[in-house]
Amino acid sequence: MLFMPDSPSLLRPPTIFLMLGSISFSLAVVWTCIGKARTRFHGWVYRAEVPNQFWFQVAMYCFVGAGLMG
Secondary structure, three states: OOOOOOOOOOOOHHHHHHHHHHHHHHHHHHHHHHOEEEOOOOOEEEOOOOHHHHHHHHHHHHHHHHHHHO
């Protein structure tokens, strides 16, 4: 039996959501500490140069992470 349908997997919904949420929340914490955040189309945003956009990106990663973990 090579394939077992009831075997535990990391890609099943509860586990994958927890993993993705943890990664997203961890990125928000790391980016807050280093002072730069990655955006989708503009590359990196620095806390000292554009604080509003920086904190918006960090907040979005926190909310997405909390939503996936919850």
